[in-house]
Amino acid sequence: MNTTPASPSRADRPGGTPVRIGVLAPLSPPGWAEAGRHLLAGMELAVGEVNDADGIAGRPLELVVRDTAADPHRAAAAMDELAGLGVAAVAGEYHSVVARAAAARADALGLPFLCSSAVLDALTEGPTDWVARLPPAQSHGWRIYGDFLLGAGHRRVAVATQPSVYWASGTAVLRDHLAPHGGTVTAFDMSALTVAELCDALVAHRATALLLLVGHPEPAGPIVRAVRADRRLATVLIGAPAGQPELPGWAASLGDDGAAVPFLRYLPEQLTPLGARVRTALGERLADAPSFVAFEGHDTIAVLAEALRSHGTDRADIARSWAKVEVEGTRGPIRFTRTPGIGVWQWVWAPVQVVDRDPAAPERFRVLHTG
Template sequence: MVTPTHPATPAADPDTSPVLIGALVPLTRPGWSEAGHHLLAGLESAVRDVNASGGIAGRPLALEVRDTAADPEKAAAAVTELAAAGVAAVVGEYHSVVARTAATTAAALGVPYLCSSAVLDALVTDGPTDHVARIAPPQSRGWRLYADHLLAGGHTHIAVAAQPSVYWASGTEILRDHLAPHGGTVTTLDAAALAPEALCDALAATGATALLLLVGHPEPAVPLVEAVRADPRLPGLLIGAPAGQPEFAEWGRLLGADGAGVPFLRYLPETLTPLGARVEQELRTHLASAPSFVAFEGYDTIVALTDVFRGHGVDRDLIAKSWPLVDAEGTRGRIRFTRPQGTHVWQWTWPPVQIVDRDPAAPDRFRVLRADQAA
């Protein structure tokens, strides 16, 4: 009896198609385009490193980049388009109001969204969701540290030059609530209605010892700084920019010495991790300038998402369930997500926070004035 033989069933070809990630970045005006380019540089650098180390089970990562131009409607449309294109997740965005729209849209579509840089506390407003996580710290954490810095410097009467925005209004309330128990006050000046010279007139009448710029960059931030610095009625007035405008090279180019001594929030540790030190050199070469904290946020976004992909797969529902399982070494510390009380999204607890300014003696050099190394 001859036993029939059957050819062996050929093994299925491994899936080598790219794992798609949607990336939201503000690359054109009125978006803060310099921040957008730094964010994108960090995302792209991390993707290159992941692919050089084997990708995701042999599949390369690929970014599908969309320019939001700081427009919430563009962000919502981009998330909808990317969801239909089959991305495993969406990442990025710098502007908080834009990120909130992106997060809300992603949650509604069941697409995981890992927010890189936006800090507005209420990133989603419809209740807790497993589909949204965030790398950047919430606004309240950094801005309370900033308020402590003001108090330590003897500044209890603060003026803010603010444009209409949920983000700026939220920041003003955080400052007011934190300063009030210490006898501090916050006076709001409408930067949308007042030209720089008129704002200086109003500022001189308040008797404030510090002016915080809660406005866009370079307009109207740069003209405001120039007007305040030139006003003989305002000698010694502290100018502050908690949102981080002085971090970027454009600030230094446009303002020179006038842009020094303006404290701002920066999300970097005292010392980068070994990974961060290597990435810093690569980003410096790619950007032809020192990378901002936003570039590191972009890199760490891909680090965290890769930890999810390699440990739990690229299915959207599995990704959404895996944020609390992330445990990865980033450029600025160990990345782990929790859901702090009152928070509707998964949050890295916590990225490091610094208050920094440009040294008046050397405006291209940064000075760390205060730090919360909670990572």
């Protein structure tokens, strides 16, 4: 765990007592550390921009970063610690189950929490004014993925899954969406099957698509390699709606096998002028093409900075600002509303695409479907 200054100090930047924002991100295994790195990079870039523009009423903005390592208990403990440190609000987290634990503590502590990148519909047990969220709810994005599958002619869908509320929720969304169109979704528990047994089951099931509702790099990588190598499954589409192929580590570990695996990405077909500028700056910071997660990080800080400037640093006032704040984000105008079935303040909706890596050039993405 560490406290991370947002950016190098400069003589012309704001002075005084910093306004501190807590950050939760998976920065070490078994968390998806690559996603955490992109999330944090976007936040740090935005904090630097805020401080270049006189900070928060002349006070510098500072991030207090805590590594969740994809552990819900660690995230809940971090929320307690950050509340004690006097942060004005907490932001971040990529893993949905971890964000749910953080949101529960935020509600109990009266600590504003802006969820940057986790999509589980039931982020809280009931309605709360303390939590807001940028990414679209899983039921929204995964139904769009279901539309893509139907449009591509896939009715016999298999999912390789692991025990998790998030994976179970995604399976249910897909099953409910495909069923009225004659589609079926059959789940194969990878805690009980070998990769070879999964391949045999796909043949027996006559699946036309296999979705990876599992962790990366294990067991997603071995599953992809095995299915690609099995001639019986040459025509089976491999998909990963949770977005595993978005980050460079996927292509680095799987090479050509990792191409043509459609996934959900929360970017518009055309970035705003702000988004285009941020994309360039993020590319320099990351030395990689920025993922949608990095843009989510940047937008998170932009929202919180506007809330702090317009409503002050009192926690209750920040929570009340969700209904009023409007920000021009990297992916479009951001405002929060109450949405049926969602217990938190929600941006309705971030843009949604289904994309894959181009087999002819795996560093390039192809847009296959938009929602």
